[in-house]
Amino acid sequence: QQPVQSPQAVILREGEDAVINCSSSKALYSVHWYRQKHGEAPVFLMILLKGGEQKGHDKISASFNEKKQQSSLYLTASQLSYSGTYFCGTGVSGSARQLTFGSGTQLTVLP
């Protein structure tokens, strides 16, 4: 079953923060986050594994609450280059190889 992402879309100004949520009805082993710019392939951002962890690089970080089967992606001090559609992909098996992707969150950063 497809994880639910919220919000569906968000518009913000450069320098503002955003949070994108991903929620599943299934027990999760892993959560991936990807960003897809228009007309391009999705690009891997990060993976979080069962055990409840938080990761980040640059000004993009994420958390994974396995008890709630939720993950959140945090974008701080947004840059124009952050614009795109963000997808979470959830894995329920230990191999973390087969993902079910959420419906996506369209993020637009304005100057």
Added chain:
Amino acid sequence: SAVISQKPSRDICQRGTSLTIQCQVDSQVTMMFWYRQQPGQSLTLIATANQGSEATYESGFVIDKFPISRPNLTFSTLTVSNLSPEDSSIYLCSVFAAGGSNYGYTFGSGTRLTVV
């Protein structure tokens, strides 16, 4: 991370014909994955291609419609057969790369298929 060359990048096909999409990876991988992304939608897994065995198809996708070949550890093809306008979509191949402290899927650049 792996580099994937996918072709064609786009094609316009007539109803009833077939399109074969090729993916070449610059390293050996056990599994290759084929996804479909309809316009403005999420990615849906079609099948997993394993070298030396038949592909594993997800619910709603059948081998007769989406035959897959995996002749070696760096190459795979997906054929979309008996095309109808509903098959108009973007098709992506991907591989899963594990290494170091961070890993995930790498996607090919996609094939945009339009059926007329």
